Amino acid sequence: MISDIVYAELSSVLEGRLTRSKSELDQHGLSETWFPLTPPEAVAYPESTEEVVALMKLCHAHEIPVTGFGAGTSLEGQTLAVQGGIVVDFSRMNRVLRINDADMDAVVQPGITREALNVELRATGLMFPVDPGANASLGGMAMTRASGTTAVKYGTMKENVIGLEVVLADGTVIHTGSRARKSAAGYDLTSLFVGSEGTLGLITEMTVQLHGQPEAISAAVCSFDEIGPAVEAVIATIQVGLPMARIEFLDAASVDAVNRYSGANFPLKPHLFVEFHGSEGAVAEQVEMFGEIIHDFGGSDFEWASKAEDRNALWTMRHHAYWACLALKTGSKAVVTDICVPISKLADAVEQTRADIAASPLDGPILGHVGDGNFHAILLVDPDNETEIKEAKRLAHLMAERALALGGTITGEHGIGMGKKGLMAEEHGDGWAVMGQIKAAMDPKNILNPGKLVP
Amino acid sequence: MISDIVYAELSSVLEGRLTRSKSELDQHGLSETWFPLTPPEAVAYPESTEEVVALMKLCHAHEIPVTGFGAGTSLEGQTLAVQGGIVVDFSRMNRVLRINDADMDAVVQPGITREALNVELRATGLMFPVDPGANASLGGMAMTRASGTTAVKYGTMKENVIGLEVVLADGTVIHTGSRARKSAAGYDLTSLFVGSEGTLGLITEMTVQLHGQPEAISAAVCSFDEIGPAVEAVIATIQVGLPMARIEFLDAASVDAVNRYSGANFPLKPHLFVEFHGSEGAVAEQVEMFGEIIHDFGGSDFEWASKAEDRNALWTMRHHAYWACLALKTGSKAVVTDICVPISKLADAVEQTRADIAASPLDGPILGHVGDGNFHAILLVDPDNETEIKEAKRLAHLMAERALALGGTITGEHGIGMGKKGLMAEEHGDGWAVMGQIKAAMDPKNILNPGKLVP
Structure with a gap:
């Protein structure tokens, strides 16, 4: 329990950006899935690394649990303060700090969403491709090692986070990684924090890899009579090394949900939604090869979405599929x-x-x-x-x-x-115990997102 | 110091494959670089995970330092037993255990060299591309997070090791990673061990990502009058997203060394050695685009090595460049x-x-x-x-x-x-102390390659 005295101390280091209003607590006690409402004791809105440091030092001294919160779109209850304490909402730390065009990387604060980052990147010819569907925050995506529709081409957060600023349990600030494309300088702490779900530290700054916006994009939809051939077609496509940017499967029940929710009219069969990125020539070649594979596995003719608005409509439908299913x-x-x-x-x-x-x-x-x-x-x-x-x-x-x-x-x-x-x-197996050893070494008071991930 | 009694115990779990012959100790006390001769107290040659486990349990009980050894090609003294104890030579654990064509991965023992693995893969149409030049062991390459000439296209050991079997300091065996292409299941222990230089555990089995042998390969050499434009040409090539498989720079002094050592006759100027991999059409397109860039930066006309033996000769020269320099x-x-x-x-x-x-x-x-x-x-x-x-x-x-x-x-x-x-x-900065905390948690007796990497 956070006493009134400690609450006042915490509020003071955040210049008042700490709240225990019931509506804010409830809002941060929700999850997207089936977990019961789990409101924290307080919600903090830091605006700088220094404020996160001050907050962590106080929480460390008073042994108050601290749980990070980005956009609240995680699906396994990662942001729920199951042992009470403070939820740190990073929505006010949402700026792009630097874009390095020449090296194709950007330094951002963790609260920025992937859509907001891509809006800022639009004029640079670059993009941040990792796309979990939800408009998640980059900090949250790093912490869950998120991926989504484009990982097949561009990798997951593991491949696209190249450096971090992290505030540790006792308020120490460390910087992991570098802006070089590779390094052999000791343990890969960046990879250790990516996927650690806030149990080892709070990300306050991150360097992410950007990618060139593709010269040409082609998206398409095709259907199959059975699940087996649809999936076998995907396997064959991967095995011949065809570089898809996206390849999504929906079974007939998902297609039904999408039709009802998004007003589409797909036949009630298993579908593949695909997209290719590259030069005009490369995309044309890939589309042709893919067409042959699909044909071999008995897929329907494609419907190609060549216009940007048609592609956007297609991927919006795919991104809304989760809510479409809930609406069933x-x-x-x-x-x-x-x-x-x-x-x-x-x-x-x-x-x-x-x-x-x-x-x-x-x-x-x-x-x-x-x-x-x-x-x-x-x-x-x-x-x-x-x-x-x-x-x-x-x-x-x-x-x-x-x-x-x-x-x-x-x-x-x-x-x-x-x-x-x-x-x-x-x-x-015993590897889980090793995760527990690392957690205990880095957060001996177990204040960082306690109750999650480790034994 | 290993007593005679402990030595006998250790020898017995290895069925006699333990030695303190001076020549073997000296051979394992050498390094490729300037470090003085540092012979260990004994050299072990395990043949199975079980033997490594038995060895580690004894060394743990008796607090004997243990240093892993693959091909002995590391350059920063990683394999030198600076605090005495045992060097574990993995040369007898050098088998390919499984090749999964369909998923393009292989399970190997750590002592296999990259060249030996590629010989075994030849008929499969697959290859293991990571190429540090030296014919290093895969275990050693994982432990130093090695890369080399092909990382620009295929990634380093970080990207190409997808799972590990590791024997920890106390003899516990863990398995990290999986054969799936991605995972969000907890801390990324695979990435923690890759690059840990034997300070956290000994690798006894590894799953590595394979890649398709390219349909077409083109290699070439070109020279520049000055270093600046040669490097600027590389930067431009990367920035336009041209997918090179290799792009190596040699300054005039390196070229002189290569000429003398390998009997080549390159002009004494800065050079780029390049290679492209892909379909016939893609490689032709890349070669043409690269030619235009080189021309813009004042590079010489290419000499293309289109035949496999010419390419092999070229890369052998590059791989021998280190010894060529020493011979100066x-x-x-x-x-x-x-x-x-x-x-x-x-x-x-x-x-x-x-x-x-x-x-x-x-x-x-x-x-x-x-x-x-x-x-x-x-x-x-x-x-x-x-x-x-x-x-x-x-x-x-x-x-x-x-x-x-x-x-x-x-x-x-x-x-x-x-x-x-x-x-x-x-x-x-303080990140180094975090590495020390992890090391202390996982190897509290500090017996795994003591004196290296961590504080």
Whole structure:
């Protein structure tokens, strides 16, 4: 519990930008998925690294839990202050500090969203491609090692964060990485913080890799009669080394949801949404090769979206698919699964998952970033119905076990938070204990996002 | 000191594959660079993970230092047992355990060399591209986060190691990563071990990313009158996004060394050695675009090596450049530098380094993987001449400080070992202390490669 005296101290270092108004606490106690409302004791809005340092020093002295908050779009309860304390909302630290055109990198504050960054980059010919769908903050994306539709070409946050400024548990500030393209100078602390979900420190500044805006873009949609050939076509495309920028799978149930929510009119069959980036010549070549592969696997003719507004409409539909699925069942919440398997196992994993869900009373559209071997079932539950939540968790557990049995992982991009902690020992064995050792060494008082990720 | 009783115990778990013969100790006490002979107390040759586990448990119990050894090609003294104890030579753990064609990955033991792996891959159409020049072991390459000539296209060991089996200080075995293309399941332990130089654990198995052998390859050499335009041409090539597979810079002194050592006849001017990989059409397009850029910067006409044997001869010359430089001065050893800077700063960094060396009594050819912003000066010293070693270290320190001032790193690919420990605080500040905390948590007895990398 934060005493009134400590609250006043904390408020003073933030020049009053600390609140315990019920509406703000509730707003920061929500999650996008099925977790119950978990309001923190206070919400802080720092505006500088110095303020985060002052805040952390006080919280360290008083052993107050600190949980970072970006845009609140995480799916495994990462931002919920399950042990009370303070949520640090980075929405006021949302500036682009520097854009280095020549080296194609940018230094940004963690609260900036990916869409806002790309608006600022528009005139430079550069872009930040990592696209988890939600308009997440870059700090949050780094902390969950997010990826999304474009990782198949541009990589995940692991590949696109090249340096960090981090405030540690005791208020010490460190800088990881450099602006060089590679380094062999000691432990890769940047990679350690990326994916650490706020349990090792708070990001206050980050250097991200930018990419050139492609000269040419082509997007298309095609359908298949069955799941198997759709996924096999993806596998074949990857194996011939065709460089797709995006390749998304939606099963018939997802397509139905998208049609209803976005007013589209796709046939109720499994679909692939694809996009190619490159020079005019390269994209034309890729489109032709892809067309041949799709044809071999019995896919429909493409509908190509050559105009920018048509492509935007297509990807907006894809990005809204999560809410489209929720809208299938009034008042529902989702237990979202997120397995990732080796490409060669993808068809097996998707088809077995489809069969499990078909045999269950729950609805669960399947969709995902199949170019990475990553897909989700959106298991729809009434959040007040224990039986449904239990059944959804059973299905989610089945999927995770299958992913591990196939040499994959329990989460491709959503992270662990609270939702997947129960599976960490199964995936990592004694490696999970090593994560615990690192956590204990770097945050011995366990004040940074306690209750998440580590044992 | 290892007592005779402990020695017998250790020998017994290795079925006799432990030695203290002087010749073996001396052979494992050498380094490729200027460090004095540092023989360990014993050399072990395990043949399985189980043997490494048994060895580590005994060494843990008796607090005996353990230093891993692959091919002995590291350049910063990483394999030298500076606090005595055992060197674990992985040359008998050198098998390919599995090749997964469909997923383009392979599971190998750490002692296999990159050339041996590529021989085994030849018939699969796949390759392991990371190429540090020396025929290093994959375990050693992982531990130094090696890269080399092809990183500009295929990435470094950071990008190409996707999973590890590691024996920790107390003999616990963990498995990091998975065979999925991405994961958000907790701390990225794979990335923590890659680059850790044997200070956190011993790799006993590794899963590496493979790549398709390119359909077409074109290599070429061109010269420039001055360093500046040669490097500016590289920067321009990168900035237009031309995907080179290799782009190497050699200054006139390096070219002279290569001519003498390999019987070549290049003009004594700065050179670029380049290579493009891709489809026939893509390579032709890239070659043409590159030709235009080179022309704009006043480069000579290319000499293209279109035949495989000509290309092999070219890259063999490049790979032998280090020994070619050593041969310039009879009996010399090298203090090898390895800075990496943001691409936009590369011309400044190379030209200022050239000027520093020109003003010094030492010879120091400059060459490097300029597509990454990474280059080396091979500072030639008489290993018995204190004054020369001191002068070489002064120059190396100047280069490292310059790299940091330009936003770069003190080492792009050689790692820290003993040679660069003195610069870690300057590069990482309090981040170096964090590395020390992690080391202390994972190896509290400090038996894993003590004296290297961490404070």
